[in-house]
Amino acid sequence: xxxxxxxxxxxxxxxxxxxxxxxxxxxxxxxxxxxxxxxxxxxxxxxxxxxxxxxxxxxxxxxxxxxxxxxxxxxxxxxxxxxxxxxxxxxxxxxxxxxxxxxxxxxxxxxxxxxxxxxxxxxxxxxxxxxxxxxxxxxxxxxxxxxxxxxxxxxxxxxxxxxxxxxxxxxxxxxxxxxxxxxxxxxxxxxxxxxxxxxxxxxxxxxxxxxxxxxxxxxxxxxxxxxxxxxxxxxxxxxxxxxxxxxxxxxxxxxxxxxxxxxxxxxxxxxxxxxxxxxxxxxxxxxxxxxxxxxxxxxxxxxxxxxxxxxxxxxxxxxxxxxxxxxxxxxxxxxxxxxxxxxxxxxxxxxxxxxxxxxxxxxxxxxx
Amino acid sequence: xxxxxxxxxxxxxxxxxxxxxxxxxxxxxxxxxxxxxxxxxxxxxxxxxxxxxxxxxxxxxxxxxxxxxxxxxxxxxxxxxxxxxxxxxxxxxxxxxxxxxxxxxxxxxxxxxxxxxxxxxxxxxxxxxxxxxxxxxxxxxxxxxxxxxxxxxxxxxxxxxxxxxxxxxxxxxxxxxxxxxxxxxxxxxxxxxxxxxxxxxxxxxxxxxxxxxxxxxxxxxxxxxxxxxxxxxxxxxxxxxxxxxxxxxxxxxxxxxxxxxxxxxxxxxxxxxxxxxxxxxxxxxxxxxxxxxxxxxxxxxxxxxxxxxxxxxxxxxxxxxxxxxxxxxxxxxxxxxxxxxxxxxxxxxxxxxxxxxxxxxxxxxxxx
Numbered sequence: 001x002x003x004x005x006x007x008x009x010x011x012x013x014x015x016x017x018x019x020x021x022x023x024x025x026x027x028x029x030x031x032x033x034x035x036x037x038x039x040x041x042x043x044x045x046x047x048x049x050x051x052x053x054x055x056x057x058x059x060x061x062x063x064x065x066x067x068x069x070x071x072x073x074x075x076x077x078x079x080x081x082x083x084x085x086x087x088x089x090x091x092x093x094x095x096x097x098x099x100x101x102x103x104x105x106x107x108x109x110x111x112x113x114x115x116x117x118x119x120x121x122x123x124x125x126x127x128x129x130x131x132x133x134x135x136x137x138x139x140x141x142x143x144x145x146x147x148x149x150x151x152x153x154x155x156x157x158x159x160x161x162x163x164x165x166x167x168x169x170x171x172x173x174x175x176x177x178x179x180x181x182x183x184x185x186x187x188x189x190x191x192x193x194x195x196x197x198x199x200x201x202x203x204x205x206x207x208x209x210x211x212x213x214x215x216x217x218x219x220x221x222x223x224x225x226x227x228x229x230x231x232x233x234x235x236x237x238x239x240x241x242x243x244x245x246x247x248x249x250x251x252x253x254x255x256x257x258x259x260x261x262x263x264x265x266x267x268x269x270x271x272x273x274x275x276x277x278x279x280x281x282x283x284x285x286x287x288x289x290x291x292x293x294x295x296x297x298x299x300x301x302x303x304x305x306x307x308x309x310x311x312x313x314x315x316x317x318x319x320x321x322x323x324x325x326x327x328x329x330x331x332x333x334x335x336x337x338x339x340x341x342x343x344x345x346x347x348x349x350x351x352x353x354x355x356x357x358x359x360x361x362x363x364x365x366x367x368x
Numbered sequence: 369x370x371x372x373x374x375x376x377x378x379x380x381x382x383x384x385x386x387x388x389x390x391x392x393x394x395x396x397x398x399x400x401x402x403x404x405x406x407x408x409x410x411x412x413x414x415x416x417x418x419x420x421x422x423x424x425x426x427x428x429x430x431x432x433x434x435x436x437x438x439x440x441x442x443x444x445x446x447x448x449x450x451x452x453x454x455x456x457x458x459x460x461x462x463x464x465x466x467x468x469x470x471x472x473x474x475x476x477x478x479x480x481x482x483x484x485x486x487x488x489x490x491x492x493x494x495x496x497x498x499x500x501x502x503x504x505x506x507x508x509x510x511x512x513x514x515x516x517x518x519x520x521x522x523x524x525x526x527x528x529x530x531x532x533x534x535x536x537x538x539x540x541x542x543x544x545x546x547x548x549x550x551x552x553x554x555x556x557x558x559x560x561x562x563x564x565x566x567x568x569x570x571x572x573x574x575x576x577x578x579x580x581x582x583x584x585x586x587x588x589x590x591x592x593x594x595x596x597x598x599x600x601x602x603x604x605x606x607x608x609x610x611x612x613x614x615x616x617x618x619x620x621x622x623x624x625x626x627x628x629x630x631x632x633x634x635x636x637x638x639x640x641x642x643x644x645x646x647x648x649x650x651x652x653x654x655x656x657x658x659x660x661x662x663x664x665x666x667x668x669x670x671x672x673x674x675x676x677x678x679x680x681x682x683x684x685x686x687x688x689x690x691x692x693x694x695x696x697x698x699x700x701x702x703x704x705x706x707x708x709x710x711x712x713x714x715x716x717x718x719x720x721x722x723x724x725x726x727x728x729x730x731x732x733x734x735x736x
Contacts, residue, residue, distance in 0.1 A: 112697035329480035
């Protein structure tokens with residue numbers, strides 16, 4: 001029996017199946033158009049059922065951010081996994097074990113990481129991480145540090161240099177679509193150029209990988225690239241709408257919440273409400289910088305793919321969300337999170353919704 | 369066999385058992401000194417073993433923030449539970465069921481919440497929530513709204529008016545201990561005064577409850593109060609050290625993390641590092657406002673109860689934490705979270721530590 005969304009206990013995490021399927025199909029089609037593989041980052045959803053939809057649409061392999069994610073997906077038949085996080089030296093034993101079960105690829109940007117892998121005797125594929133301007137992890141693609149790492153890997157008896165990757169996280173500073181195409185080109189040029197430098201030194205580089213949902217929404221050229229790794233595109237969120245990489249109608253993940261306290265200020269139209277979605281339902285991600293601050297946006301009404309211009313979340317404590325405007329206690333509101341990856345990691349399961357009814361429950365594998 | 373902390377895979381959530389026991393004993397002693405009951409808020413730790421220590425030290429009953437927490441603790445023999453969150457109308461069926469198993473108390477601040485409880489036929493103890501100046505939920509203790517709620521409860525056939533409560537969340541704006549005593553007195557006066565007004569109207573009010581870790585650290589008078597409900601005191605965190613309600617040596621919860629990428633800036637002492645503790649290990653709680661912003665503080669060295677003045681976390685993405693200073697890849701750092709309740713909810717278990725060794729693993733019941 002299909003339960004109506006209107007009868008669900010709150011807070012509940014809703015996943016709109018129509019929008020999810022559209023998002024998955026659109027990105028798969030984009031990858032085909034550019035002639036590159038799609039290796040989606042599953043840290044966004046941590047969900048076997050979503051990854052299966054991505055695979056059915058043509059995704060080859062997956063990207064994970066933790067070894068816990070890698071193990072869960074390996075247990076469910078995903079056998080080509082990229083751990084796109086700088087190798088954690090204390091976990092090389094787990095890498096060695098997992099690499100014996102599946103095709104596992106790890107990422108390095110330092111000699112110390114290579115030392116740790118070799119000391120553990122891990123036989124594993126390795127990609128070198130390049131910094132394309134985000135300035136988080138990764139080697140300078142124009143410097144010598146990356147070439148020295150390549151040489152060490154090429155000479156290793158247990159490790160196999162197979163690829164290079166980058167992530168243009170600085171695309172999250174774009175607003176309204178402006179600048180996205182330029183950053184996508186920086187991302188492409190950095191990693192494709194570094195691959196060329198390694199090849200010029202006689203090293204084989206089979207995989208050249210880029211990825212972020214914002215850059216992949218705007219990219220026009222992927223020459224020299226073999227795969228893309230966006231993740232957030234499955235759900236999108238308020239931040240993506242501000243960046244300009246998606247519209248509100250492209251957002252698949254929302255939190256259904258109830259007004260539990262209403263505080264009108266007598267004699268004024270002011271006041272506030274408390275809803276049952278706080279930092280453990282939405283995360284405390286403060287969302288896009290430089291636009292009106294909000295801890296989460298409220299939809300104009302349940303069915304509208306349109307945000308309320310006046311009511312929004314102004315602060316979150318652990319389980320309480322405070323909104324502008326005094327609403328009626330018992331009123332149900334649908335909230336668009338600032339950051340869907342972080343919101344999904346708050347819950348144990350998705351209520352999968354189609355046509356106003358809950359058609360399935362999908363577990364979220366958020367174990368650490 | 370005791371595993372050394374220095375051998376643990378990271379990220380790992382460390383709980384210092386000595387500090388935990390001291391924090392629990394100190395708060396229990398404070399409650400005894402004031403002649404009030406201690407009903408600790410377990411949303412901080414979500415851990416049966418910690419709650420048992422609190423009970424052994426004299427705590428009577430517990431406070432929870434969700435029905436999921438209430439059910440887990442009820443399943444483990446805790447039979448006097450206050451759900452200190454404004455009643456969620458869509459969950460009255462669960463309230464009715466749980467109230468048949470244990471002594472459950474719910475909280476209201478609106479007629480709509482009473483309507484929902486009565487419509488569901490829930491037979492349950494009810495407390496009225498009072499706003500003592502935090503301006504989140506709760507009725508004005510000097511207004512008529514609360515008296516009307518009291519009258520409705522006193523006339524109800526299924527509900528029992530048994531108490532009043534408040535929470536001085538605005539104490540979190542204090543710095544260096546200044547103002548805490550004044551807010552503690554506001555908290556006491558608001559709820560004790562409201563209890564008196566109900567009694568003056570002929571209603572019995574057995575329980576008069578206050579609670580926040582900052583106010584309970586500074587309070588000097590609890591006249592008219594019957595219980596305190598602090599929660600964070602079990603662990604404390606960086607925010608409490610800024611408020612002035614605890615010192616760094618009183619913080620029991622830390623995240624053990626490893627440097628995974630090091631980015632010196634050539635020719636300077638500048639640069640940054642990436643550690644394996646991001647928003648899903650520390651939460652994205654931005655910490656205390658009005659002091660130097662940090663997403664998490666790093667200890668000067670593992671054993672020192674002293675924070676590094678120069679190295680700290682400047683930004684967090686999902687699994688990455690970016691720090692000031694280029695450290696060596698593989699170096700292990702211990703991080704003091706901005707908000708321990710939120711950090712604990714990121715993990716599945718505590719590594720319980722004493723004398724540099726892991727002496728136990730305690731599950732964190734973070735299901736929603």
